[in-house]
Amino acid sequence: MIEAGMLGRLRPGDHACVVVDDDGSRLRSLATYVSAGLRDDERILYFGPDHERLAADLVTAGVDAPGAIRRGQLEMVTAEESYLASGTFHPESAMAGWRVEAARARADGFRSLRAIGDMSWAARPRPGADRLAWYEANVNRVFAERQAMAICLYDRRLFSPSELQRMTWAHPAAVDRHTGADVEPALRFTRVAEPPGIRLQGEVDLANRQALRAVLENLAEDTAAGDRPLIVDVSDLRFADSAAVRILLRAAVAGAPRMRVAGCTPGMRRLLAFNGAEVVV
Amino acid sequence: MTLDHPALLYRDLSEYRTVLSGFARHAVAAGDAVLVAVPGPNLAVLREALVGLDRAVSFTDMTEAGRNPGRIIPGVLLAFAAAHPGRRTSIIAESLWPGRTELERPACAQHDALVNAVFAGRDTAIICPYDATRLDGAAIAEAGRSHPAMIVDGVRRASVAYTDPIVTAARSNRPLPGPPDGAVRMRYAEPADLGAVRRFAAEHAAKAGLAETRGEDLVSAVNELAENTLVHTAGGGTLTVWADRGQFVCRIADQGHLADPLAGRIPPASRTEGGRGLLLAHHLCDLVRVHTVPGATTFHLYMDVPPGVGP
Numbered sequence: 001m002i003e004a005g006m007l008g009r010l011r012p013g014d015h016a017c018v019v020v021d022d023d024g025s026r027l028r029s030l031a032t033y034v035s036a037g038l039r040d041d042e043r044i045l046y047f048g049p050d051h052e053r054l055a056a057d058l059v060t061a062g063v064d065a066p067g068a069i070r071r072g073q074l075e076m077v078t079a080e081e082s083y084l085a086s087g088t089f090h091p092e093s094a095m096a097g098w099r100v101e102a103a104r105a106r107a108d109g110f111r112s113l114r115a116i117g118d119m120s121w122a123a124r125p126r127p128g129a130d131r132l133a134w135y136e137a138n139v140n141r142v143f144a145e146r147q148a149m150a151i152c153l154y155d156r157r158l159f160s161p162s163e164l165q166r167m168t169w170a171h172p173a174a175v176d177r178h179t180g181a182d183v184e185p186a187l188r189f190t191r192v193a194e195p196p197g198i199r200l201q202g203e204v205d206l207a208n209r210q211a212l213r214a215v216l217e218n219l220a221e222d223t224a225a226g227d228r229p230l231i232v233d234v235s236d237l238r239f240a241d242s243a244a245v246r247i248l249l250r251a252a253v254a255g256a257p258r259m260r261v262a263g264c265t266p267g268m269r270r271l272l273a274f275n276g277a278e279v280v281v
Numbered sequence: 282m283t284l285d286h287p288a289l290l291y292r293d294l295s296e297y298r299t300v301l302s303g304f305a306r307h308a309v310a311a312g313d314a315v316l317v318a319v320p321g322p323n324l325a326v327l328r329e330a331l332v333g334l335d336r337a338v339s340f341t342d343m344t345e346a347g348r349n350p351g352r353i354i355p356g357v358l359l360a361f362a363a364a365h366p367g368r369r370t371s372i373i374a375e376s377l378w379p380g381r382t383e384l385e386r387p388a389c390a391q392h393d394a395l396v397n398a399v400f401a402g403r404d405t406a407i408i409c410p411y412d413a414t415r416l417d418g419a420a421i422a423e424a425g426r427s428h429p430a431m432i433v434d435g436v437r438r439a440s441v442a443y444t445d446p447i448v449t450a451a452r453s454n455r456p457l458p459g460p461p462d463g464a465v466r467m468r469y470a471e472p473a474d475l476g477a478v479r480r481f482a483a484e485h486a487a488k489a490g491l492a493e494t495r496g497e498d499l500v501s502a503v504n505e506l507a508e509n510t511l512v513h514t515a516g517g518g519t520l521t522v523w524a525d526r527g528q529f530v531c532r533i534a535d536q537g538h539l540a541d542p543l544a545g546r547i548p549p550a551s552r553t554e555g556g557r558g559l560l561l562a563h564h565l566c567d568l569v570r571v572h573t574v575p576g577a578t579t580f581h582l583y584m585d586v587p588p589g590v591g592p
Contacts, residue, residue: 243557
C-alpha cells in the first residue's frame with residue numbers, strides 16, 4: 001500500500017496539496033502517507049478532527065495507529081487546540097510552529113517531521129482565513145529547509161473550484177484522484193548552505209508558480225549568507241514556463257548584484273532572453 | 282509623425298538595388314535608424330550596394346528573423362524601434378518571397394496588414410519589396426490591400442485596394458486544414474494535465490525528428506497556449522500532433538476567442554507576468570496559424586524538420 005502513488009514517496013521538504021473527494025479517498029491517502037512515515041521512522045503529526053475515528057479507520061486500512069500513538073510516533077491534535085487556538089489564523093505563527101515541531105521530532109529521536117493538515121476549517125468563516133493562500137505559498141520557505149514535510153488535505157465537497165484552485169496553485173505539488181501512481185512531486189525546493197542559496201528541482205507552470213514566487217521573493221531574507229552571493233541553482237529544473245522565468249528574472253534583478261541564477265539549460269536561456277534578460281549567469 | 286508603409290513591386294534586382302539602396306541612403310542622411318530585413322540573397326545585394334554605410338545600417342536575414350511572419354512585428358520591427366529610442370526608424374522589410382508556402386501566405390498577409398495598425402501614428406517608414414516577376418497575382422493583390430501606397434515602375438501611387446487593416450487581417454482568419462489520418466491527440470482540462478501535455482508534445486516531436494532544442498521550444502509554446510486555455514476558457518482543450526511534408530505540427534483547440542486582432546504581436550508592459558503566450562509561440566515556432574471565432578479557437582504551431590530526419 002505504501003508504494004502506491006506519490007504520497008508514499010514524499011520526502012522531507014515536500015509540501016503537497018491533497019484534494020480528496022470523499023471519506024474513502026481521504027482514508028486511503030492518509031493510510032499511504034502515515035504508513036510511509038512509520039516505515040521511515042518519522043514523527044507523524046496530524047492536525048485535524050475526529051482522532052478516535054481516524055485511528056480506528058487506519059487500523060482497518062492495515063496501519064497500526066494505536067501502537068504508533070503509544071510510542072509517541074503518531075500524534076493527533078485539532079487545529080483549534082494548536083495553530084487556531086487564538087481563534088484567528090496567523091500565518092507567520094503557523095510558519096514558525098513548523099520549525100518548533102521539526103526540532104521536537106528530532107529531539108524525540110525521529111528522523112524528520114511528517115505532518116498532515118486537514119484544512120476543512122478554512123471552509124468556514126474564520127479570522128485570518130483570507131491569508132491562507134499566502135500562507136500555503138510562503139510556508140514553502142520553511143519546508144525548503146527540508147526538516148519537515150506536509151500534506152494539506154482539502155475536501156472537494158467543502159471548497160468551491162476556484163478556492164481549491166487558489167490553494168492548489170500555492171503548493172509545489174498536488175495530488176488528486178487523477179494523479180497517476182508514478183507521478184513525482186512537480187517541484188522541490190532545497191535550501192543550500194554552501195554556497196548559500198536554493199536548488200530547484202522539477203517543473204514549474206501554472207499549477208505551482210505561486211510557490212516559486214514566494215520562495216524566490218524572500219530568498220535574501222530567508223538565507224543566512226552574509227555578503228556572499230546567493231545562488232538559485234536551476235540545473236535540475238526540467239521545465240519553467242514563461243511566467244515562471246519572469247519570476248526568476250525579477251528575483252534576480254531585485255537581488256542583483258548578490259543573487260545569481262546558475263545552471264540554466266539552453267532552453268531556459270532562450271526564455272530568459274525572450275523575457276528581456278541580457279546576461280543572467 | 283506618421284507611418285509611411287509603401288509596397289515596392291520590383292521587376293528585377295537592378296531596380297531592387299537602385300530603389301532600396303536609395304531609400305536607405307536617404308534615411309541615413311536624414312539621421313534615421315535604418316534596418317534592412319530581407320531574404321539572404323537580396324540581403325547580399327543591398328549589403329554590397331550600401332558598402333561603407335555598415336555602421337549606420339543594420340542587416341537581418343528575414344528568412345530567419347521573419348521565418349514565422351507572426352514574429353516580424355514584435356521581433357524585428359518593434360524590437361528595432363525599441364533599440365533606437367527617440368529616433369525615427371526607416372526599415373526595408375521583405376516578408377513575402379516566392380518560396381513562401383500556401384500555409385505561410387495568409388500569415389504574411391495578416392502580418393502586413395497589422396503593420397498599419399501597430400505603427401499608426403508612429404514616425405517610421407517601412408518599405409516592403411515584392412518580387413513582381415515571380416510572385417503570383419494573388420500575392421500582388423494582397424500587397425495592394427495591406428499597403429496604403431504602391432511603387433510600380435518608379436511611380437508611387439495611393440493603393441486603391443487599401444482598406445481598414447483590421448478588416449484585411451481578418452481575411453486571413455479562416456478555418457485551418459484538419460489533422461490528417463494518423464494524427465494523435467490528447468485532451469487537457471486542468472493544470473495538473475500540463476505535465477502530460479508537455480511530455481506528449483516532446484515525445485512526438487522527438488519521434489518526428491525534431492532536434493532536442495527545437496523540441497524544447499515547441500514544448501514551451503504548446504505549454505503557453507495550453508495554459509491560456511486553462512486560464513481564459515471553459516472546457517479545456519485538445520492537443521493534436523502530426524508530421525506533414527517536412528514539418529511537425531501541433532494543433533491546440535479550445536473554446537476561447539481571441540478578440541484582439543493584435544494578440545501576440547505586441548509585447549506587454551515589462552512588469553506584467555502573463556500575456557505572452559501567443560507572443561512566445563510566434564517567437565519560437567517556424568509558423569503559427571490561428572483561426573478564431575467566438576467559442577472556438579484553433580492554433581497550429583509548425584516546426585520545420587530537417588530533411589532526411591524523421592520517420
